Amino acid sequence: MACPICSTPEGSLVSDGMRAGAGVLILVSTIIIGAMVRFGIRLLRKERS
């Protein structure tokens, strides 16, 4: 059963907003953590060589 709040046009908009905003945060975090993981891998490789 659809949520009685989310299924309204306003609720749907708010829900879209949540997804978009949280998505931006997740995306940026992933990029920055990815950059750090890349740095870490390069550091480990350098140490092993």
Added chain:
Amino acid sequence: MAAGRGEDAAEVPADAGIAVLLAAGLALLPQQEQLRAGLSISWPVYFSREPIADSLAIVRWTGHRTVGLQYGVTALAFLGVGFLLMTLMRWQLAWPGQPLPLWVAALLGDANAPGGIILPEFYNQLVAMHGSVMVFLAVVPLATGAFANYFVPIQIGAPEMAFPRLNALSYWVYLLAGVIMVASFFVEGGAARAGWTSYAPLATIEPSGQSYWLVGIFLIGLSSALNALNVIVTVVHHRQPGLTMMRLPFFVWSQLISALLLLLAFPALQAAAVLQLMDRLAGSSFFLPSGLVVGGVPLQGISGGGNPLLWQHLFWFLGHPEVYVLILPAMGIVAEVITTHAKRPLWGYGLMVASVLFMGGMSMIVWAHHMFLTGMSTSLTGFFQVTTFIISIPSVILTSSLVLTLWGGSITFSTPMLFALAFLPMFGIGGLTGLPLGLAAADVTLHDTYYVVAHFHYLVGPGTVFALFAGIYYWFPSITGRALDDTLGKIHFWGSFVCMNLIFMPMFAVGLTGVNRRLWDAGASYAHAQPTLQWQTYMTYAAFALAVFQLPFLINLGRALAGRRATGDGPQRHSSDQAEARSPQPAARNGMWLFLASEAMLFASLFSAYVMLRTGSAEWPRAIGEFPWLETALLVGASAAFSRERIRLIVANSLGLTFVIMKALSDIELFEQGINPAVNLMWACWFALTWVHAAHVLGGAIFTGWLGGPGYRMSVDEPDRWQARIELTRRYWLFVDVAWLFIVTGFYLL
């Protein structure tokens, strides 16, 4: 930059952190006047007899051991403050409406407790400030600031932290934040009282204590970033030759990942604090929905249309990683204590390192499991349920590894080992009882009950705090050269262990009965809570007994400090020659990248707020005016002009300052036209983003001005450091440009 800093520590008695606190006025000891007068002070105030020539010199003390001790002693003081607030709460919950003893009532005053009876408003302050003080001012600074600053350089063979002055600054900013937060008890309306999570819109309409809380939180974020950046760069760049990353002590790994989490997660709460401050002071409506009615009266003078859940997203983006910031250093300390006292190497070191790395990364994407009750969409709920269950796997690996380390060991049950061993089942209880909360269906029933209070206190109280006590008992002799009494330590341990469980275990039962965790009277007015009221009384007796069992700890510390130096001189200081041999430039470069990563998270958080509000609005006005070509040209021009020549530095400084002045003038003009953050959400977002951005431009312009002015002498005296600063500042300007381009693209082109 770190080169040669080893000498800084040698100038000052490393353990003079105690004196710093005294000089700061946080402890009233009889020798304070002597300290001010610059006289030599004798035991028990100091760990050494060295004279303090100038009490103002304390701000220049940058040695990592000094800063670590400053953090440690201040955090322990705040732990005491948080504990005192808790005892008042427990009195109220055990005997709702009963007057406090007369002398306590007199201290609290009629505004908070008329006739000794705690008012609901004051109870809310106690709850909010107990959580805030314990998490932000006591446990996290103790776990990271104190232990990391003191022991990470020692364990990796570094003579000093990478950026000692930044390190000292992080302590002073933390102390300032703490004083601001606690001082809010004395402002009109009292301290913050919307819970340690400060959920909007309740927090937005609270008295001025909430603003103090927000300023304090912003400063704590700044302090955490400076400290975290230091720890990361120190570990990456200042290890002894041959000490590879995979040979680092697990304690260092735990501090490294905690620092990364602090660095990347705290900016979200700083952004949220800025937005809530704007809601409170500038009339914006980031977290205020339309049609809000307060006390039966519709809220006037605001545009509305905001989203209270935005606050929750931003808060928990920090709030959840903060749990791992507490737990990981605790595990690192426990690993140290267990390996020493079981005389065994860590079981599965590689697996533990992999787990801690995985846990750190995952902790950034589990935050919304604190928000299942908000009615998120099923897709978001599903995502966060799955990530929450995934993150429990490395937790189990870490705990299992610590237990397996004991296998076949020759165990010594000294005080630190008892605390470390107790950590394991306590953390286990806290962790396992968190699993039902990770499922939305179960969480709906349990979330607002005492069950949650019991769950997270098992993680933070008998979990993390026990690990911190283990660390204090374990390292105290090497810090001070004095031994703590084991019998007193064991009395402290067993009393704390029993009392902690007597306090928190019944809370699970009270929560499962369905008693709400936010009730001023512990549920006395609800029929279903009646059978649980007697438990509240027992829990309060246990809490008071817990306070009594902290006395052996204090006596132990006092006796040890007053006694004779019995053990060696503590950890050996490494010679500063080793520091000189290393180039400071790569460290400074990576330090700047980390700083920019943190700043990127700050802008990303503000930008995600903009995206959330804009996507969630049925109508979004587009009448923002013409594209700001001139401002953009000024900013790009400042970056382009920036170079090592003095004239170009002055040009860059002038262009940056002109940008800020133009921004100020255009905002004044807008305000005169009646356009301000209260008009609508679009303008609120515009002002928030551009004000934060302008503050960054101003910072860059001032520093560039310094480089072209008084600091230019460095280009001759220390050309290498000069070149490093030029490169770093250029990156900063580039970052400021990119942030501006994102802002104008979002507002003018999309």
